[in-house]
Every structure is written in C-alpha cells, then in structure tokens.
Amino acid sequence: MWKRDEAVKPAGGPGNEPKPAAPIQQPVASAVQPSDLRRQIERDMVNIGKSVVIKGELNGSEDLTVEGHVDGKIELKDHVLTIGPNGKIKAQVFAKAVIVLGEVTGNVTASEKVDIRDGGSVDGDIVSPRVAIAEGAHFRGSVDMQRKAVPESKPQAQTQPQTQPKTTVPASAAAH
Numbered sequence: 802m803w804k805r806d807e808a809v810k811p812a813g814g815p816g817n818e819p820k821p822a823a824p825i826q827q828p829v830a831s832a833v834q835p836s837d838l839r840r841q842i843e844r845d846m847v848n849i850g851k852s853v854v855i856k857g858e859l860n861g862s863e864d865l866t867v868e869g870h871v872d873g874k875i876e877l878k879d880h881v882l883t884i885g886p887n888g889k890i891k892a893q894v895f896a897k898a899v900i901v902l903g904e905v906t907g908n909v910t911a912s913e914k915v916d917i918r919d920g921g922s923v924d925g926d927i928v929s930p931r932v933a934i935a936e937g938a939h940f941r942g943s944v945d946m947q948r949k950a951v952p953e954s955k956p957q958a959q960t961q962p963q964t965q966p967k968t969t970v971p972a973s974a975a976a977h
Contacts, residue, residue, distance in 0.1 A: 846863065846864045846866065847861065847864070847866070848865075849865070849866070849867045849869045849871070850868055850869055851868045851869055851887045852869060853868075853869035853870070854870045855869070855871045855872070855873070856871075856873055857873045857874075858875075858876070859871055859875045859876070859892075860875075860876045861876075861880065862877075863880055864877075864880045864881045865877055865881075865882050865883070866883040866884075866885055866888075867882070867883070867884050867888040867890065867903075868886075868888050868903075869887070869889075870888075870891075871888075871890050871891070871892050872892060873891075873892050874892050874893045874894075874895075875890070875892050875893070875894045875895065875896070876895045876896075877895070877896040878895060878897065878912070880896060880897055881896065881897060881898045882896040882898070882899050882900070883899075883900040883902070884899070884901045884902060884903040884904070884905055884921070886902045886903050887903060888902070888903035888904070890903070890904065890905045890907065891906045891907060892905075892907045893907050893908050893910075894907060894909045894910065894911075895911075896910075896911055897912050898911055898912075898913045898914045898915070898916070899915045899916070900916045900918065901915070901917045901918060901921035901922070901923055901938075902918050902920060902921050904921075904922045904924075905921075905922065905925065906924045906925060907925045908925045908926045908927075908928070909923060909925060909926070909929070910927075910928045910929065911927075911928070912929070912930075913929070913931065914929060914930070914931040914932070914933065915927050915931070916933045916935075917932075917934045917935060917938040917939075917940055918935045918938060919935045919936065919937035920938065921938045922938065922940070923938075923940050923942065924939075924940075924941045924942060925942045926942045926944075927944045927945070928945045929944075929945075929946065930946055930947070930948050931946070932946060
C-alpha cells in the first residue's frame with residue numbers, strides 16, 4: 802500500500818491525483834467481483850465428460866453435470882444433477898433437483914423437482930413433489946408426488962376428515 806501511495810504522488814500534483822486514483826480503483830474492484838463470482842459458480846459445478854465411465858457410487862456436495870456414463874448410484878442430496886444430452890445413467894439417483902436431457906434407467910428421487918426435457922428419457926420410478934415432462938421427452942414408470950414435509954402433512958390430516966364426511970354424505974344419499 803505504501804508503494805501505491807508513493808507512486809501516485811510523484812505521477813502528478815498532490816492535490817489532483819488522489820481524487821482520480823480513488824474512482825479508478827473502484828471500477829476495477831467492481832469488475833473483479835463478478836469474475837470472482839463466476840469462478841466460484843464454476844467451482845461449485847462439476848462436469849463429467851462424454852468419455853468418462855463411472856461404475857459404483859457417486860456422492861458429492863456440489864452441482865453436477867454428467868455427459869458420460871454412470872452405472873451404480875448417484876447421491877447429491879442438496880444439489881442439482883443435470884444429465885446432459887450425451888449422458889447415459891443406469892443408477893438410482895438421489896438429488897435436490899434432477900434435469901434430464903439424456904438417458905436415465907433407474908429410479909429418480911428428488912427433494913424439489915425432476916425435469917425431463919425434450920429429448921430426455923427416464924425409464925424408472927420418480928419420487929418428487931414437482932415433476933415436469935416436456936413434449937418430446939420419454940418416460941416409462943410411475944410418479945409419486947407426495948410432499949414429505951411434516952408441517953404440511955398435519956394440516957392435510959385435519960382437512961381430510963372434514964372432506965370425508967362431505968364425500969360420505971353424497972355417497973349415502975346416492976345409495977338411498
């Protein structure tokens with residue numbers, strides 16, 4: 802820091818240079834921050850290339866994109882798994898969100914969402930509160946969209962007894 806101050810003083814008059822030096826440093830600092838964010842985002846995402854074949858368990862604590870082949874089990878409980886257009890998965894999948902552009906053979910469990918996009922294929926059962934299947938996608942299996950949160954299940958349990966008598970009354974009226 803002392804060298805910067807000394808370099809600024811000899812370059813121009815002592816009254817004029819400190820004012821331009823501060824604005825020059827601020828834009829440079831703001832330009833560095835977005836690139837640092839990009840680097841941090843890139844570090845949080847991992848790619849498995851087309852030529853990579855993994856057999857066994859794949860666990861991680863960051864978002865993952867698979868373009869290669871995985872045979873076994875994939876666990877990314879709090880992160881997003883993206884199966885790229887070239888990706889071929891024969892595994893049980895557990896993730897926060899799963900985006901399918903390639904092929905998945907096996908059961909998929911997501912805590913937030915499963916998204917099968919155009920050209921994507923899933924042969925297996927899906928368990929997730931939200932499921933999106935695009936036109937042109939392939940899916941064969943079953944879908945379970947039950948919510949697992951405890952606070953939401955308690956109000957539903959209270960609501961169901963209220964709806965059952967309403968359902969029972971018309972059913973008994975139709976029987977008589």
